[in-house]
Amino acid sequence: MPITYLLILSSMLFSIGVYGVLARQNAVLILLSIELMLNAVNINLVAFSAMFGAEGVAGQVFALFIIAVAAAEVGVGLAIVILIFRNRSNVDVDEMSLMKW
Amino acid sequence: MDFVAPKIALSGIAPEIALAATALLVLLADAFIGDRPRTLRPEHGSARPGSGILGNRWHLPLLSLIGFGAAVYLALDAWDRVDATGATTQFSGMIAVDGFSVFVKITLAVFGALTILLGHEYLVRRDLEEGEFFALVLFSVAGMMLMASSADLIVTFLALETFSIALYVLVGYQRSRLDGQEAAMKYFLLGAFSSTFFLLGIALVFGATGSTNLYGEGGITSFLATTPAADLSLLVLGAGLLIVGLGFKVAAVPFHMWTPDAYQGAPSPVTGFMAAGSKLAGFAALLRLLDVVLFPLRWDWRPLVIGIAVVTMIVGSILAVVQDDIKRMLAYSSIAHAGFVFTAVIATNDRGISGALFYLATYGLTIVGAFAIVAVLGGPEERRTRVNDFRGLFAAHPLLAGILTLLMLSLAGVPITSGFVAKLVVFGAAVEAGYTWVVVVGAIASAIAAFFYLRILVVMYMVDAEVAEEPKAVMGPLSIGVIGLSAAATLVLGLFWSPLIELAEKATFFAGP
Numbered sequence: 050m051p052i053t054y055l056l057i058l059s060s061m062l063f064s065i066g067v068y069g070v071l072a073r074q075n076a077v078l079i080l081l082s083i084e085l086m087l088n089a090v091n092i093n094l095v096a097f098s099a100m101f102g103a104e105g106v107a108g109q110v111f112a113l114f115i116i117a118v119a120a121a122e123v124g125v126g127l128a129i130v131i132l133i134f135r136n137r138s139n140v141d142v143d144e145m146s147l148m149k150w
Numbered sequence: 151m152d153f154v155a156p157k158i159a160l161s162g163i164a165p166e167i168a169l170a171a172t173a174l175l176v177l178l179a180d181a182f183i184g185d186r187p188r189t190l191r192p193e194h195g196s197a198r199p200g201s202g203i204l205g206n207r208w209h210l211p212l213l214s215l216i217g218f219g220a221a222v223y224l225a226l227d228a229w230d231r232v233d234a235t236g237a238t239t240q241f242s243g244m245i246a247v248d249g250f251s252v253f254v255k256i257t258l259a260v261f262g263a264l265t266i267l268l269g270h271e272y273l274v275r276r277d278l279e280e281g282e283f284f285a286l287v288l289f290s291v292a293g294m295m296l297m298a299s300s301a302d303l304i305v306t307f308l309a310l311e312t313f314s315i316a317l318y319v320l321v322g323y324q325r326s327r328l329d330g331q332e333a334a335m336k337y338f339l340l341g342a343f344s345s346t347f348f349l350l351g352i353a354l355v356f357g358a359t360g361s362t363n364l365y366g367e368g369g370i371t372s373f374l375a376t377t378p379a380a381d382l383s384l385l386v387l388g389a390g391l392l393i394v395g396l397g398f399k400v401a402a403v404p405f406h407m408w409t410p411d412a413y414q415g416a417p418s419p420v421t422g423f424m425a426a427g428s429k430l431a432g433f434a435a436l437l438r439l440l441d442v443v444l445f446p447l448r449w450d451w452r453p454l455v456i457g458i459a460v461v462t463m464i465v466g467s468i469l470a471v472v473q474d475d476i477k478r479m480l481a482y483s484s485i486a487h488a489g490f491v492f493t494a495v496i497a498t499n500d501r502g503i504s505g506a507l508f509y510l511a512t513y514g515l516t517i518v519g520a521f522a523i524v525a526v527l528g529g530p531e532e533r534r535t536r537v538n539d540f541r542g543l544f545a546a547h548p549l550l551a552g553i554l555t556l557l558m559l560s561l562a563g564v565p566i567t568s569g570f571v572a573k574l575v576v577f578g579a580a581v582e583a584g585y586t587w588v589v590v591v592g593a594i595a596s597a598i599a600a601f602f603y604l605r606i607l608v609v610m611y612m613v614d615a616e617v618a619e620e621p622k623a624v625m626g627p628l629s630i631g632v633i634g635l636s637a638a639a640t641l642v643l644g645l646f647w648s649p650l651i652e653l654a655e656k657a658t659f660f661a662g663p
Contacts, residue, residue: 063350070343079339086346090353097357107362108353111304115349118311122342125318129334132325142339145332148411148478 055096062089076130076140080123087119161228162240162247162299165221165255166292169262172217173288176210180281183209207280211270214284218263221295225255237661243366244302246438246661250503251299253657254434257511258298261426262291264518264632268419268525271628276324276530283323287423290316294431298438301661303352303362303392306435310348310399313431314341317424321416327531333415340408341398348395354388364443365661374446386450392439393454399432400488401481403462410473413481414535418528421477422521425484426514433491433510441498442660448498455496456588462489463595471602476524476535479602480517483561486599487513493592494576497583504654505575511650512560512568512643519636520557523550526625526633534621543610543621550623551610553637560640562603563596568643575651 062085069082091112098108130140137144160167229252232238237248265287273280293312300306318341322334355370356362363369374382398405413421440451466486473479487509494506527543527550528535544551560567573596577589625633643650 063346066346070339076335076339080342083339083342083346086343087349090346090349093350093353094356097353097360100357101360104368105356105360107304108356111307111352111356111362114304114308118308121315122311122345125315126338126342129318129322129331129338132322133331133335136328136331142335145335147329147332148414 052096052100055092059089059092059096062086062092074141074143076133076142077127079142080126080130084119084123087115091115159240161224161231162245162251163296164224164228165259166295168220168224169217169288169292169295172214172220173285173292176213176217176281176285176288179213180210180285207270207274210280210284211266214266214288215263217288218259218266218291221259221291222256225252225259228252232659237659239301239365239661243363243369244300244305246299246301246365248299248661249657249659250434250438250507251295253507253654254298254430255295257507257514258291258294258427258430261423261430261514261518262287264635265419265423265427267628267632268422268518268522269417271626272417272419272525275624275626278324283320286316286320286323289313290320290423291427294427294434297431298434300435300438301364301366303355303364306439307345307349307352309431310395310435311345313428314345314399317420317428320420320423321412323420324417324531327415329415330417331415333412337408337412344395344398344405347391347398351388351391351393351395354384354391356388358382358384358388364438370443374444382447382450386447389439389444389447389451390454393436393451393458396432396436396439397458400429400436400491401485402458402488402492403465403485406462406466406485409485410478410481413484414475414477418477418521418525418532421480421524422518425480425517425521426510429484429488429491430510430514433488433495433506436495437503437506438660440495441503445498452496452498455492456585459489459492459496459588460591462486462492463592464489464598467595467598470599471605473602474536474538476537476540476606477521477532479537479606480520480524483599483602484517486595487561489595490573490576490592493580493585493588496585496588497576497579499579499583500655500658501582502576502579503658504651505572505579507654507657508647508651509572509576511654512572512640515636515639515643516557516560516569519633519640520554520561522629522633522636523554523557526550526623526629527621529622529624534619537606537609539619540606540610540621541612546620547623550633553633554610555607556637556640558603558606560644562600564600566641566644568640568647571644571647571651 066082066086073079094108094112098105290313293309296309318338321337322330324330359373361369401409466482470479470482491506494502560569563569563573580589
């Protein structure tokens with residue numbers, strides 16, 4: 050399979066993620082979109098890793114690191130979401146406007 | 151079969167190990183001897199009787215300070231080794247042991263120790279949990295240190311996330327504050343968003359060069375040395391995305407949107423720590439990446455960085471003028487300061503690197519003191535942080551007003567303060583490299599910036615009949631100590647700057663391929 054296909058898939062996933070972050074109002078959905086972007090990067094890394102063969106094993110290792118770190122990040126993120134949900138009973142980012150400018 | 155243990159040299163990350171171990175110890179000790187608020191009571195802000203500032207809650211901050219002391223000691227030890235044998239890499243080229251990383255590590259340890267002192271008093275007064283705070287500060291300083299010594303993009307990413315995740319929690323540490331929660335949310339979402347761009351940058355660099363290593367065999371440095379310039383477009387694109395990701399961490403325009411909100415909502419000691427520490431860590435990675443590793447590509451990335459520098463200086467200074475809240479104002483001022491440091495980055499010479507390090511060290515010491523003053527004047531929920539709340543400060547607390555004057559003048563870059571020397575060094579480096587017009591823009595931005603620093607001073611000294619409520623400073627020995635130290639450093643480094651600059655010049659030795 051040509052690497053171009055994989056790169057196109059990864060770019061599409063990344064773009065969908067960027068769109069989600071910019072367009073969604075719900076914090077959990079934004080978090081999901083960020084996960085989508087991270088997975089796009091993972092596909093990218095694994096594709097390049099396969100392209101380089103045995104010398105490109107760093108790409109696969111890096112993908113594992115990204116998965117682990119993403120889990121830690123989501124842990125903290127969801128904790129913040131719950132904290133906000135308790136106080137406001139919604140997690141709409143458009144309503145988070147105590148501070149402006 | 152004989153097991154041959156690999157020879158592992160740990161001196162490169164010994165300070166980080168010390169901090170991480172201390173953080174774990176603090177968490178463990180907190181479970182046994184920590185004096186925790188047992189129940190959540192509504193009347194936050196009143197310390198329980200018998201738990202004074204230096205009363206029975208001194209174990210954990212002392213333990214944390216010992217950790218920072220050990221980190222400094224180990225970093226100095228590494229410095230001696232670098233002096234003796236030259237810069238090297240460890241962990242199969244993953245960690246750089248050089249003067250640059252050691253200088254940054256020692257500076258970061260000082261910032262962290264000051265944050266512990268301030269945070270202790272801040273938390274005791276508000277009756278908040280302490281153990282997690284100290285552990286998070288220790289972990290984030292460890293991540294920032296790793297950022298400075300990483301010689302592989304994987305390590306850079308791990309370090310970035312280590313300190314960022316700790317900072318997301320610290321920003322929302324005062325859970326009862328609505329604006330704190332909001333600040334944590336915004337900082338987290340935008341931070342995670344920018345991390346993905348940083349990661350995509352690494353992926354593209356990996357795709358272009360086949361390696362994430364900066365110096366090692368087949369690494370990016372040797373790739374650049376052997377590849378014709380025409381084949382580098384993917385690497386340039388990746389480098390651009392890396393600049394985006396790190397530009398977010400140092401709060402450069404146009405990636406600065408989170409800064410005012412996060413700075414305003416975070417507890418003031420954390421704000422000072424973010425302003426000092428995460429800027430230094432971000433610029434440490436940027437300097438190593440741009441001025442050393444991607445030096446052969448400088449004609450490609452420099453236009454982008456010049457653009458960021460100019461826009462950052464101008465936008466930061468102008469938006470600071472219209473702020474009413476002093477924390478937001480200092481946030482925009484920190485954005486402008488990031489722009490000033492960028493003028494040293496584009497110089498790509500040794501004076502630029504040492505100048506940037508000197509700038510960030512002195513700026514950090516000053517801004518930690520400034521936010522300490524904001525903390526002692528802010529009241530339990532930090533509601534009194536508007537510029538008008540400082541009205542009549544001179545009449546109420548003349549000494550505090552005097553110190554705040556000194557710190558503001560230093561941030562504005564007035565002579566006999568460290569801020570003046572720092573600006574001189576970074577602007578000098580840029581002029582030397584032939585970017586005089588950027589320096590002219592910087593000088594104009596400094597002039598605009600002087601306006602809002604002076605505005606605080608005017609309000610402070612104004613004898614006004616209609617002071618609604620006099621500023622009231624609530625401070626114990628630790629806050630007084632940190633504020634005094636910050637003022638002393640600002641003044642002394644403004645008069646006798648050469649020792650620190652000489653150290654920073656020694657820090658321009660980088661590990662090589």
